[in-house]
Amino acid sequence: MPQHTFILNGAKVTVDAPDDLRLLWVLRDILGVTGPKYGCGLDVCKACTCHINGKAFNPCSVPISYIKPTDEITTIEGLADKKTGALHPMQQAWLDYDVAQCGYCQPGQIMAAIAKVKQARSAGHEIGEADFDEIRNICRCGTYFRIREAVRSAATKM
Amino acid sequence: MADQGRSPRSAPGLEPDGTDRRRFLGYLLAAPTLVVAVQLGAETADPQMAEAAIPSPPEPAELMDLGDVLTLAALPTSSLISITMSPDGTASFALPRAEVGQGITTAIAMLIAEELDLPLDKVEITLADARPELVFNQFTGSSNTIRSMYHPVRTAAAIARARLLSTAARQWSVPVSSLTVDQGVIKSKSGTTATYGSLAVAAASTRLTAVSAQPKPESKFTLVGTPQNRIDAHDIVTGNKKFTLDLDVCPGAKPTMVRRPPTINGTVESVPNMAAVTSMPGITDVAVVSTGVAVRGETFGQCIDAVRALKVTWGAGSVDGESDDTVLRKLKAATLPLAAPPLLTHSIDAEFVFAFASNSALETNNAIADVKPDRAEIWSGLKSPIDAQETIAKKLGLPQHAVTVHVAQGGGSFGRKLFFDAALEAAEISQKMGRPVKLMWHRTDDFRHGRAHPMSYSRIRANYALGNVVSYEQRHTSVATDFTHGLGEILTATAAKLPVGGLGFSETVFELTQEVPYNFGPTTQLLNEVPLKFHTGSMRDVYSPNVVCARELVVDQLAATMGKDPVAFRRSFLKKGRYRAVLDKLAEVGQWGTSMPEGTAQGVAVHAEFKGCTAVLVEIDCRPETTGRRIRDAVTGPRITKAVMVVDVGRPINPRGLEAQMLGCVNDGIGLALTESLHIQKGLPLEGSWDNFFYTRQWNTPADVQIIVMPATTGDPGGAGELGVAGSFAAVACAYARATGKMPTSFPINHGTLSFDPLPREPSIPQSPTDGLDYAY
Numbered sequence: 001m002p003q004h005t006f007i008l009n010g011a012k013v014t015v016d017a018p019d020d021l022r023l024l025w026v027l028r029d030i031l032g033v034t035g036p037k038y039g040c041g042l043d044v045c046k047a048c049t050c051h052i053n054g055k056a057f058n059p060c061s062v063p064i065s066y067i068k069p070t071d072e073i074t075t076i077e078g079l080a081d082k083k084t085g086a087l088h089p090m091q092q093a094w095l096d097y098d099v100a101q102c103g104y105c106q107p108g109q110i111m112a113a114i115a116k117v118k119q120a121r122s123a124g125h126e127i128g129e130a131d132f133d134e135i136r137n138i139c140r141c142g143t144y145f146r147i148r149e150a151v152r153s154a155a156t157k158m
Numbered sequence: 159m160a161d162q163g164r165s166p167r168s169a170p171g172l173e174p175d176g177t178d179r180r181r182f183l184g185y186l187l188a189a190p191t192l193v194v195a196v197q198l199g200a201e202t203a204d205p206q207m208a209e210a211a212i213p214s215p216p217e218p219a220e221l222m223d224l225g226d227v228l229t230l231a232a233l234p235t236s237s238l239i240s241i242t243m244s245p246d247g248t249a250s251f252a253l254p255r256a257e258v259g260q261g262i263t264t265a266i267a268m269l270i271a272e273e274l275d276l277p278l279d280k281v282e283i284t285l286a287d288a289r290p291e292l293v294f295n296q297f298t299g300s301s302n303t304i305r306s307m308y309h310p311v312r313t314a315a316a317i318a319r320a321r322l323l324s325t326a327a328r329q330w331s332v333p334v335s336s337l338t339v340d341q342g343v344i345k346s347k348s349g350t351t352a353t354y355g356s357l358a359v360a361a362a363s364t365r366l367t368a369v370s371a372q373p374k375p376e377s378k379f380t381l382v383g384t385p386q387n388r389i390d391a392h393d394i395v396t397g398n399k400k401f402t403l404d405l406d407v408c409p410g411a412k413p414t415m416v417r418r419p420p421t422i423n424g425t426v427e428s429v430p431n432m433a434a435v436t437s438m439p440g441i442t443d444v445a446v447v448s449t450g451v452a453v454r455g456e457t458f459g460q461c462i463d464a465v466r467a468l469k470v471t472w473g474a475g476s477v478d479g480e481s482d483d484t485v486l487r488k489l490k491a492a493t494l495p496l497a498a499p500p501l502l503t504h505s506i507d508a509e510f511v512f513a514f515a516s517n518s519a520l521e522t523n524n525a526i527a528d529v530k531p532d533r534a535e536i537w538s539g540l541k542s543p544i545d546a547q548e549t550i551a552k553k554l555g556l557p558q559h560a561v562t563v564h565v566a567q568g569g570g571s572f573g574r575k576l577f578f579d580a581a582l583e584a585a586e587i588s589q590k591m592g593r594p595v596k597l598m599w600h601r602t603d604d605f606r607h608g609r610a611h612p613m614s615y616s617r618i619r620a621n622y623a624l625g626n627v628v629s630y631e632q633r634h635t636s637v638a639t640d641f642t643h644g645l646g647e648i649l650t651a652t653a654a655k656l657p658v659g660g661l662g663f664s665e666t667v668f669e670l671t672q673e674v675p676y677n678f679g680p681t682t683q684l685l686n687e688v689p690l691k692f693h694t695g696s697m698r699d700v701y702s703p704n705v706v707c708a709r710e711l712v713v714d715q716l717a718a719t720m721g722k723d724p725v726a727f728r729r730s731f732l733k734k735g736r737y738r739a740v741l742d743k744l745a746e747v748g749q750w751g752t753s754m755p756e757g758t759a760q761g762v763a764v765h766a767e768f769k770g771c772t773a774v775l776v777e778i779d780c781r782p783e784t785t786g787r788r789i790r791d792a793v794t795g796p797r798i799t800k801a802v803m804v805v806d807v808g809r810p811i812n813p814r815g816l817e818a819q820m821l822g823c824v825n826d827g828i829g830l831a832l833t834e835s836l837h838i839q840k841g842l843p844l845e846g847s848w849d850n851f852f853y854t855r856q857w858n859t860p861a862d863v864q865i866i867v868m869p870a871t872t873g874d875p876g877g878a879g880e881l882g883v884a885g886s887f888a889a890v891a892c893a894y895a896r897a898t899g900k901m902p903t904s905f906p907i908n909h910g911t912l913s914f915d916p917l918p919r920e921p922s923i924p925q926s927p928t929d930g931l932d933y934a935y
Contacts, residue, residue, distance in 0.1 A: 004482035005660045007534065007735065015174055017740075018439060018440070018460070019458075020459075020928075021457060021459045021460070022926050023811055024457050025413075025457040025459035026462075028403075028458075029456065029457040029458060029459075031287070032406065032530060034249050034397070034400070034403070034404035035396075035397025035398075035402070036397075037520075037521070037569070038522070038542065039460075039520050039588050039596065039848075039925045040402065040601035040847055040848060041462065041522075041601060042601065042849075042924065042926065042927065043926075043927050043929075043930050043933065044601075044791075044847045044848045044849045045520065045847075045848045045866075046599070047520060052931070052934060055935055056935055057930055057933065058932060058933070059930065059931075060930070061927040061928065061929065061930030062856065062928070062930040062931055063925055063928050065932060066928075067264040070433075071612060075397065076395075076397035077396065077398075079396075080396060087395065087396070088222045090702055091395040091396065091640040094391070094394075094395045095387060095391050095395060097394065098387040098388055098815075098818065100388060100390075100391055100394040100395070101258075101260070101261070101388075101394075101570075101818055101819075101822060102258055102259025102519070102521070102567075102568065102569050102570045103259065103391075103394035103399050103518070103569070104259075104391065104401060104519070104520045104569030104570060105520050106394050106395065107394075107395075107397045111396060115935055116574030116935070119935050122639045129861050130863070132856050133789075133856055133857040134856070134857075135856045136855065136856075137856075138520060138848050138853060138855065139520070140518075140519055140520040140570050140572065140853060141259050141520075141570055141818075141822045141823065142821060142822035142823070142826060142854060142856070143818070143821065143822065143857075144821075144825060144855075144856055144859040145821050145859065145860070145863045146818070146821065147856075148861065154760070155462075158779075
């Protein structure tokens, strides 16, 4: 069984897994990291959104063999400050605006939102309606409006 | 004990000041720490008189609605629910309901914290395992949780508070009346203090004792009625909230998936390569079960590979000959006749078609099952756990008490979790393989083989004369909705008490939920069903979204025909003052009547149900530059640019949670009206992903939403979780009609166009892509 090494939430991990196993199952089934959720396995619903080297991506659609030893994978579990437990501004905004309902999609929503704010900034503007319209993450509870409010608020603190 | 077995019923009486000060019965339980208990039950409905225009006789749903039936059913059969005060100062309660995002754990915690004068974070709510002794009283549906729990939970907390106070009073030799409580700390006049936690053991009872208590008058509420955040929010945003598939509770429960047939209910005839698939990397077991071929392996990724590798010969399914058009023909043929003859020039006749819609949640069907020869243990998000326990026991050939059913936190429901398809299937697979399993449905299967809200056809005739609507008839015909999840038993048990007699389950549900809020003279709404063997079930608000959408479109037609403004017209026919208050507030906040550019319009709708009422105003943009927006793998179309909803639930418990539910309802309504449906073709829905089934996405949702929660009106909490769907759907439809100048009659409006390439039928699930990094941002 091939071995794969990468950096997960700041710590180096090595796993035995078939090359084509999608990273989501490495995280959930082998490493027991369950923050990223399964919603489709088709790179559509975005419930499993995580970060690779600071960019949002969907581990359901990336074979583990594509991940390099130097790649830093961040899941929702890796967002808060490890020492103090202080939440990322996006997580805090999610609390302030009481965004979540069932909560199943929200780890993915938070990870996507952080990347979207950064993406807008690197394109030279603050996140706005057009950027929100590009977020593909499904929330079947329909929390979209509070997501927009929370992201706007968090952006001022990021 | 004389009072044992009685429900917490009220002693008569209003106080001289008019406040409601009913006493309720409860118990101190024998336990090492303070444990108090009450029986579940609730009040019956309070019929209210119609007020205006030509009075329509009260419809069944006004006298007694479905929620009343559920609470009434509980009265003679329910058992105890208990609150435990721990020495650490925490009050804990195992809620016999399912939390699926609707916020009931938060609202119940608020009721307990309020009554105890305890900080909200000192209340812990868990979900109770299936408790068969509760008989009918562990069913989460019909927006009934707060309605059925409001008095019992407050009573239990009031008993606990009184017991803690009397314990302190005894220890300090002072009268109870001299003590005060603040944030779980009891204080005497002399300044002595004791926390609830420190008194919990001393307050414990050594024997079962019946007591009565008088919950706090609602005028003294300081927490209930104020906006509070969800109690599980921190766990959610840190990834710590555990749903079924996240649970590490059953050693050896390995990932398991099922290869499903190419048509609904197709059967396995043979699996020629079973041995080869069993020896695939990571695969431990392959078994033929009643729903397909199950595979169990080390990871879900390997299960997907194995499911796809299986070669299966399939037998016919149960609806192989059915497609959208064949189903619609059957519905039209089965429609009940209208009774009032059309009055020629004074009549509006209309007919509407509503496509199948999936109630799939974001969490697909799943369950953990560990079946041994003499017992079984199940974990799943379940809204009818007792029925699940009974059915699973029967399937496994075990006595009911040998099956333990744990209710897990659910990742959305929308009706889906009323059934327990995955729990039953997981139990069968575990028994067949002789191993514990963690079963997950693939997304594609969840749309194609999961439950759906069936197609329906609605025909309306409204007669009018001399400025009045003089009769209103609606004939709703639907593919049969499956109610065999425990609700059926509840209705059977209470049949004799219902204001509708001699009807089947579905008709009873229909009659108990459908209320026309207008005085339109003689009013009849009837349901007929066509039994077809699709996998059906309720979807959030069951019949109302379709029935009300059709009605409100006709109401707009009536207003236009009679030369009236849609809001003024509705206002003049609304039956109740509280409905008019909601509509007035809506018109004011939503700025009804604002001049709009061509191709855009406002729409308005009113809906009353669950002893509550909503009015919704939306603005729609149907101009080509909006409808022509191009987004990859998406449906854009008309955009709702603004939504305003006013909601009166009688008494809001947590306005922030209520607002959240209504926000969700707005997005549900938008999807149902514009984009969201299943296309049935030769026995299978074509939809297989969220880029096929177009639930509202960020690019469809309004950037401007306001929800206004009315202050307490009736004083009793009505149902809230589903209340806003029908009005939202109807308002979007009405706005679309006004913007385009043509009343839509088929929903969703884009159903006639297939906006995606369907995934193959075989194998039943697609492979995951490998190009995820190309889309990183």
